Amino acid sequence: MEKSKDSLMSLETLNRVLDEIESVKFDGRIHLYLLEEPLCDDRIVDIIATVRKRFPQNVIYISTNGDYLDTKTTVKELFNAGLSELSVMMYDNSNTERLIKYSADPRIALIKKEEMGDCWYNRGGHINVKCDFPVETCEWVFHKVYITRKGELIVCCSDYDYEVVYGNLMDQGLMDIWLSPKYKLYRIAHFFKHGRALPLCDRCNRLKPKEVSPNGKVRKRWSLFRSSSQV
Numbered sequence: 001m002e003k004s005k006d007s008l009m010s011l012e013t014l015n016r017v018l019d020e021i022e023s024v025k026f027d028g029r030i031h032l033y034l035l036e037e038p039l040c041d042d043r044i045v046d047i048i049a050t051v052r053k054r055f056p057q058n059v060i061y062i063s064t065n066g067d068y069l070d071t072k073t074t075v076k077e078l079f080n081a082g083l084s085e086l087s088v089m090m091y092d093n094s095n096t097e098r099l100i101k102y103s104a105d106p107r108i109a110l111i112k113k114e115e116m117g118d119c120w121y122n123r124g125g126h127i128n129v130k131c132d133f134p135v136e137t138c139e140w141v142f143h144k145v146y147i148t149r150k151g152e153l154i155v156c157c158s159d160y161d162y163e164v165v166y167g168n169l170m171d172q173g174l175m176d177i178w179l180s181p182k183y184k185l186y187r188i189a190h191f192f193k194h195g196r197a198l199p200l201c202d203r204c205n206r207l208k209p210k211e212v213s214p215n216g217k218v219r220k221r222w223s224l225f226r227s228s229s230q231v
Contacts, residue, residue: 016169020169022054029058031061058084059084059085061086062087065089087111093112093113117133124200153168155200186201
């Protein structure tokens with residue numbers, strides 16, 4: 001879900017997305033947000049209820065900064081609608097005193113700024129933040145699907161400008177997109193630790209830099225991205 005009323009996911013798109021993930025008998029986690037604050041959407045309680053009706057056994061999760069929690073939408077409303085888990089990212093601790101009462105609820109995680117160490121990275125080069133816990137292979141391209149308000153599948157939540165679009169569920173099937181050459185390319189590249197050769201990923205400091213040989217040259221083990229690279 002996205003913030004401005006002009007950029008909310010339509011109910012038509014939502015139902016199309018649900019149809020597609022239902023068609024593959026998806027039994028994993030469903031996260032009802034992408035790039036912005038989910039509680040800005042006045043429909044969030046109804047959307048949770050809609051998803052819960054279609055997916056009675058799945059974990060339904062949202063992450064919020066807490067600003068609108070119990071001021072616009074109550075915790076009770078969210079969980080009564082069918083929410084399974086809720087994370088509150090307290091970036092500036094301004095909501096700590098107001099929300100500390102939920103710290104004993106096992107369904108709610110109140111996460112302070114100093115506890116967000118592995119969340120800090122430069123979001124594909126969009127912000128200037130150091131990453132203290134870089135990885136060699138990004139697991140997100142294997143285990144998650146990120147869907148925009150228009151039904152587009154993008155590479156990850158760091159793709160602020162929708163630079164890497166694999167396809168659109170409004171005119172393609174989920175499995176057709178998942179098995180498309182472009183999507184496969186990203187998975188194969190990350191499997192072989194060559195994610196830094198890809199658009200957007202090449203600017204992400206969550207990924208460790210390419211391996212360098214003793215003579216200072218980048219080791220090239222395969223030729224998928226360049227027509228004449230050395231193996």
